[in-house]
Structure formats: C-alpha cells, structure tokens
Amino acid sequence: MTTPTAPDAMYRNDEGLGVWEHRGKVAAVGVGHAPTSRRWDGRPETCVGAITIDALRKAIDDAGVAPDQIDGLVVVPVTTTGAFWEAGKPLPMDVIQSFNQTDDPLDGIAKLSAEWLLKNMPELTNVKFTMYGPGCMSNALNVTAQAVGDGLTHTCLVVKSWHNFEGRYYQGGANAGDALPGTPAITQLWGGPASYSTALQFAEYCRKYGKSHDMMAAFMENSRRNGLRFPEGYWAQHRPEELGPEDYLASRWIAKPANLFDNDIPIMMSGAYLFSTAERAADMKQKPVYILNHASSNTRPRSLLPTLDEVEADTARTGRKIYEGAGITADDLSFENMYDGFSLFHQFHLEGLGYRGIKFGEALDFYQTDISIEGPNPVSPSGGNVGSGRSRVWMHTDCIQQLQGRAGARQVTGVKPQVGVSGGPMPLGGNYTVWSASPD
Amino acid sequence: MAKQGVDPDELTQPFWDAANEQRLVIQNCVDCDRLQHPPSNTCRDCDEGGELEWKQVSGRGTIYNYGVVHDCPVRLLQEDQPFNLAVIMLDDDPGIQMYSHLPGVPVDEVPVGAAVEVIFEPSANGQLVPEWRVIAD
CATH class of the missing domain: 2.40.50 (OB fold (Dihydrolipoamide Acetyltransferase, E2P))
Structure with missing residues (x-):
C-alpha cells in the first residue's frame, strides 16, 4: 500500500467557503498517549515506532473499538524535534531487528511510515485508507476529519509522534559545518535560533503596544500549572515543578526577548486519536466530541520573517475562517487551546480569534486577569507545550477530554465546556479544529 | 564575526557573485516588477509564470x-x-x-x-x- 500525502483539496484554506459540509458529522472518541521521556534511551521498546504503537493501541482501547473495525490511518511521518540521525552513525541493529522493518532502516527510529505501523500492528487487518498529514497533529487532524467526512474511511486512527536523541537542539548537521550551500546561506549564515523569528515579532508587538516580556509570566505560570495536571505530559511525569514569575523571569535568554522557558522542551512522545462518523461514534465507549470545522492558513511572509502586520492580518483571517466554517462566533467558545510553542506567539492566536472580545494589543493585559481553569476565561487549559513539553498534541487532547468531561484535575469549572478550538503551529501557516460537545 | 563559508548553488550564484564584486542584487520579477528575497526558482506572485532577473539595489x-x-x-x-x-x-x-x-x-x-x-x-x-x-x- 502506497501512502499519499494529503492533497491541497482536503484543507480549508480560503475565506468564503461557508459552513463546513461535514459539520457535526465527524467525531473524535478515543485518546491514547505513550509515556514521555526526555530522550530516547536506545531500547527497542522506547523507540519512536514502539511508543507510537503504544499510543495507537491505547486510543483503540479507549474508544472501545475492535481493531478489525478500523479502516483508516493518518500519520505524521516526520518525528524529529530537531534531532537527526547523523550521517555515518552506526545503525541500531538490535532495534531494527526487533520489528518488521520497511526498506528504510531508520523507519520507526527517526521517522515513521504508515507501512511500518501496519507491519508492526498485525491486529489492524482492515485498514484500506492511509494518508500522511505533514508537519504536526494539527495538520493530520484536518486530514482525518475531512477523510471521515468524505467517506474515505469510517473509523480512522490519527497519530503524531516525536523522537529526541542525544545532543543539543539543532546543533548538528549543517550548523556544525564550515560552509553552507548558497540558498540556505541567505537565511542561515546569521545564526538565529528557532525562536528568533517569534522573538522579533514579540519585540515589535511590545514596542507597538507598550507591553513587556515580564507580562508573559502570568501566562507561563498558568500554563505550567495546567500542565502539571496533565498526567500524560512530560513535566507532570518527570519534573513536577511549578513555574513562578521569579523562575520564569530569571531564566537565561535564548534569543532575547525569548528566554529558555519561552522555548518548549523537546521530548519523546506519541499521541493518537480515534475518529469516526458521528453515527458510529454514538455506540463507542466514550462520549463523541464532534468536529464543527477545520481551517488552515498557508500564508507566506513577503520576505525573511513575518512582520507584525502580516501576523495580525493572517491571524484575523484565520479567526474568520474558523468561525465561518463552524457556524459560530467568538462568543460560542468555552475555552481556547491555541498553540504556544513558542509561548511568545500565543497572544497572536488569541487576538486573531478575538477570544473574549480581546483586540490586537490586549492579550498581555488579559493574561493579568483570571485565566485559570476555574475562572470564566480559561486560557490554554491544556497547558500546551509550555505545560507538558513539545508535542503540538496536548491542545487537541485537552479539547477532547474537556468536552467529554474527563479532563480530571484540569477540567474547566468556570465555564460549561461546550465548544473549544485548538491548532497551530505558527501564526502564519497552521491548521485548526473546532470541537463541540454537541453536533448541532 | 566569522560566518560560515558559502558554496554558491545554481539559484544563488548571481547573488554571491555580485557580493564578491561588492554589489547587492535582489531577485526581481520582470512581469510584475516586484522584488523577492529570499530568492526562488519562480515568482511568488505570478503563479510561477514570471521571468526572473537580478536587479542591483x-x-x-x-x-x-x-x-x-x-x-x-x-x-x-x-x-x-x-x-x-x-x-x-x-x-x-x-x-x-x-x-x-x-x-x-x-x-x-x-x-x-x-x-x-x-x-x-x-x-x-x-x-x-x-x-x-x-x-x-
């Protein structure tokens, strides 16, 4: 079986498309997460393929579905956190020989194919539809929702996993060399870290609106607090440490004004969901969470970095697309779980949505109010990547669990959980999902 | 600061050659008369149809x-x-x-x-x- 990458036609990139044709007819039911770790320890049972199988089996079990009822699988094939298998490094033959390998010896170790998963999950006997959603879970969710809605699959797994190896983030490969090819040299010779672009947008935001980096502390504290209530997350599992304003503001700079905590921590993780038609989902073990819409942004900046003007124009456009396709307004949102890794762009997403009526330049002031899960204006109840490590998955899991009423210690109590929104990653270029406790 | 060296490739050879002559050139679409940087094999605004040139700025x-x-x-x-x-x-x-x-x-x-x-x-x-x-x- 050859697995295609999702075609452009599966994404809702444009304004004016109207209400999504499958609104309320697709549902998420099962959730599965593998245990997290900081880095791979080299064992077969903890490689990225193995933890993916673990997450998928948990999602199947959580939904209460027999494996042979599953007919679809959507996978994010890229699993790197910025860590690559260096050229010339010996292959881990003991790991490779522990699985039914594809032609690529690093499949299941430094990348992930649908073929590898099907070879190693013999219980999935009836999967007829496979597709790649590139990038991150937000993308794969859009693909899955559209595929189920279009009837390409009726019971579909979707999974995103991350591997992290030894060594420092992005410091191998070309960055360790003495020369670069001409094309990447135009953007990479100056050595900006991954968070540099976001840091600059944040700096411009602060200058324009008279805000400061220390105003982020309230958001960071709230996010870590929520993350420590996410038992599937890295910080809850390994380092149950609060992140108070003093700790946050004392942290070292990476690319000022982005500090260490503004950069999410790379980890090993896998998260999976089981989607189905609303009709089939009604008979499954968990309460269905209905998809009201999915929307995407494929906007590119004019030049090297998005300007604040470009960011604000596009997040506003994304907000309009989200609401239009879902047939809702900002007033209908019970909570928001927009992306936060890097933390310094969460406010762009929030302002683009007009969450709780906030306008451009107002989010950092909003952070100084009650944004807790107990209050009327919960911000990032998942805790996001700030609260649980780099995955771009927590926000989606939290939406599902909140609307199912099983978010545990993280359950929002200041609002009735009826509609949530999640997605990202970047303010320019992302994929978003609107979730609802009701199909209507 | 000692930056990494550069090995010009086909797309960027004119940019780096000009730099060695202490001239700054930027890619420009002849059809829509619009500069673009970083360079690309196609014009981002002409649906891949525009002819590209290098323009000294x-x-x-x-x-x-x-x-x-x-x-x-x-x-x-x-x-x-x-x-x-x-x-x-x-x-x-x-x-x-x-x-x-x-x-x-x-x-x-x-x-x-x-x-x-x-x-x-x-x-x-x-x-x-x-x-x-x-x-x-």
Missing part, C-alpha cells in the same frame, strides 16, 4: 527590528555570543528584508529605525557576505 536600508542571540545553533558563531541579529528593510522596497549582525553596534543597543548601508565582509571560505552598518548622522 541601492544598498541603503533601515533597521526594522532586532533580537540578541545568546544561544546560537551555529558552531562558528558561538564564541561571539551574545550578539545582535537585526532585520534590515531595504529603501528600494521596505517589504524586502535582510539579516545583519550590525558590526560595531554594542550588544542590545540597536537603534531601531536608524539608516544603514551595506558593506561586504569575508566569510570563512573568503566568499563576501552582505552586512550592514549604521550611517553616522
């Missing part, structure tokens, strides 16, 4: 924004941390940006909005690379 610009890099992923630059990393907007078209370490400007004392002019500095393999310096009042 004035080498003047403005400091649009900056950050201070304390934890750089590029090995050759790490001994110079922390350092300024600014974004320059070209006077010829403020929508076009270029990076600069702003040689001579103290760390975190970047005059955002100041006028700058292009200079060319040798990289690790001798290829000249565009940089920018603040124009004195």
Whole structure:
C-alpha cells in the first residue's frame, strides 16, 4: 500500500467557503498517549515506532473499538524535534531487528511510515485508507476529519509522534559545518535560533503596544500549572515543578526577548486519536466530541520573517475562517487551546480569534486577569507545550477530554465546556479544529 | 564575526557573485516588477509564470527590528555570543528584508529605525557576505 500525502483539496484554506459540509458529522472518541521521556534511551521498546504503537493501541482501547473495525490511518511521518540521525552513525541493529522493518532502516527510529505501523500492528487487518498529514497533529487532524467526512474511511486512527536523541537542539548537521550551500546561506549564515523569528515579532508587538516580556509570566505560570495536571505530559511525569514569575523571569535568554522557558522542551512522545462518523461514534465507549470545522492558513511572509502586520492580518483571517466554517462566533467558545510553542506567539492566536472580545494589543493585559481553569476565561487549559513539553498534541487532547468531561484535575469549572478550538503551529501557516460537545 | 563559508548553488550564484564584486542584487520579477528575497526558482506572485532577473539595489536600508542571540545553533558563531541579529528593510522596497549582525553596534543597543548601508565582509571560505552598518548622522 502506497501512502499519499494529503492533497491541497482536503484543507480549508480560503475565506468564503461557508459552513463546513461535514459539520457535526465527524467525531473524535478515543485518546491514547505513550509515556514521555526526555530522550530516547536506545531500547527497542522506547523507540519512536514502539511508543507510537503504544499510543495507537491505547486510543483503540479507549474508544472501545475492535481493531478489525478500523479502516483508516493518518500519520505524521516526520518525528524529529530537531534531532537527526547523523550521517555515518552506526545503525541500531538490535532495534531494527526487533520489528518488521520497511526498506528504510531508520523507519520507526527517526521517522515513521504508515507501512511500518501496519507491519508492526498485525491486529489492524482492515485498514484500506492511509494518508500522511505533514508537519504536526494539527495538520493530520484536518486530514482525518475531512477523510471521515468524505467517506474515505469510517473509523480512522490519527497519530503524531516525536523522537529526541542525544545532543543539543539543532546543533548538528549543517550548523556544525564550515560552509553552507548558497540558498540556505541567505537565511542561515546569521545564526538565529528557532525562536528568533517569534522573538522579533514579540519585540515589535511590545514596542507597538507598550507591553513587556515580564507580562508573559502570568501566562507561563498558568500554563505550567495546567500542565502539571496533565498526567500524560512530560513535566507532570518527570519534573513536577511549578513555574513562578521569579523562575520564569530569571531564566537565561535564548534569543532575547525569548528566554529558555519561552522555548518548549523537546521530548519523546506519541499521541493518537480515534475518529469516526458521528453515527458510529454514538455506540463507542466514550462520549463523541464532534468536529464543527477545520481551517488552515498557508500564508507566506513577503520576505525573511513575518512582520507584525502580516501576523495580525493572517491571524484575523484565520479567526474568520474558523468561525465561518463552524457556524459560530467568538462568543460560542468555552475555552481556547491555541498553540504556544513558542509561548511568545500565543497572544497572536488569541487576538486573531478575538477570544473574549480581546483586540490586537490586549492579550498581555488579559493574561493579568483570571485565566485559570476555574475562572470564566480559561486560557490554554491544556497547558500546551509550555505545560507538558513539545508535542503540538496536548491542545487537541485537552479539547477532547474537556468536552467529554474527563479532563480530571484540569477540567474547566468556570465555564460549561461546550465548544473549544485548538491548532497551530505558527501564526502564519497552521491548521485548526473546532470541537463541540454537541453536533448541532 | 566569522560566518560560515558559502558554496554558491545554481539559484544563488548571481547573488554571491555580485557580493564578491561588492554589489547587492535582489531577485526581481520582470512581469510584475516586484522584488523577492529570499530568492526562488519562480515568482511568488505570478503563479510561477514570471521571468526572473537580478536587479542591483541601492544598498541603503533601515533597521526594522532586532533580537540578541545568546544561544546560537551555529558552531562558528558561538564564541561571539551574545550578539545582535537585526532585520534590515531595504529603501528600494521596505517589504524586502535582510539579516545583519550590525558590526560595531554594542550588544542590545540597536537603534531601531536608524539608516544603514551595506558593506561586504569575508566569510570563512573568503566568499563576501552582505552586512550592514549604521550611517553616522
């Protein structure tokens, strides 16, 4: 079986498309997460393929579905956190020989194919539809929702996993060399870290609106607090440490004004969901969470970095697309779980949505109010990547669990959980999902 | 600061050749008369139909924004941390940006909005690379 990458036609990139044709007819039911770790320890049972199988089996079990009822699988094939298998490094033959390998010896170790998963999950006997959603879970969710809605699959797994190896983030490969090819040299010779672009947008935001980096502390504290209530997350599992304003503001700079905590921590993780038609989902073990819409942004900046003007124009456009396709307004949102890794762009997403009526330049002031899960204006109840490590998955899991009423210690109590929104990653270029406790 | 060397490729050879002649050229679409940077094999605005040329620009610009890099992923630059990393907007078209370490400007004392002019500095393999310096009042 050859697995295609999702075609452009599966994404809702444009304004004016109207209400999504499958609104309320697709549902998420099962959730599965593998245990997290900081880095791979080299064992077969903890490689990225193995933890993916673990997450998928948990999602199947959580939904209460027999494996042979599953007919679809959507996978994010890229699993790197910025860590690559260096050229010339010996292959881990003991790991490779522990699985039914594809032609690529690093499949299941430094990348992930649908073929590898099907070879190693013999219980999935009836999967007829496979597709790649590139990038991150937000993308794969859009693909899955559209595929189920279009009837390409009726019971579909979707999974995103991350591997992290030894060594420092992005410091191998070309960055360790003495020369670069001409094309990447135009953007990479100056050595900006991954968070540099976001840091600059944040700096411009602060200058324009008279805000400061220390105003982020309230958001960071709230996010870590929520993350420590996410038992599937890295910080809850390994380092149950609060992140108070003093700790946050004392942290070292990476690319000022982005500090260490503004950069999410790379980890090993896998998260999976089981989607189905609303009709089939009604008979499954968990309460269905209905998809009201999915929307995407494929906007590119004019030049090297998005300007604040470009960011604000596009997040506003994304907000309009989200609401239009879902047939809702900002007033209908019970909570928001927009992306936060890097933390310094969460406010762009929030302002683009007009969450709780906030306008451009107002989010950092909003952070100084009650944004807790107990209050009327919960911000990032998942805790996001700030609260649980780099995955771009927590926000989606939290939406599902909140609307199912099983978010545990993280359950929002200041609002009735009826509609949530999640997605990202970047303010320019992302994929978003609107979730609802009701199909209507 | 000793930047990594550059091995020009087919797409960017004219840019780097011009830099070695201490000239700044930017890719321009003949059809829509619009500059684009970074360069690409196609015009981003003509649905891949526009003919592209390299156009010499004035080498003047403005400091649009900056950050201070304390934890750089590029090995050759790490001994110079922390350092300024600014974004320059070209006077010829403020929508076009270029990076600069702003040689001579103290760390975190970047005059955002100041006028700058292009200079060319040798990289690790001798290829000249565009940089920018603040124009004195």
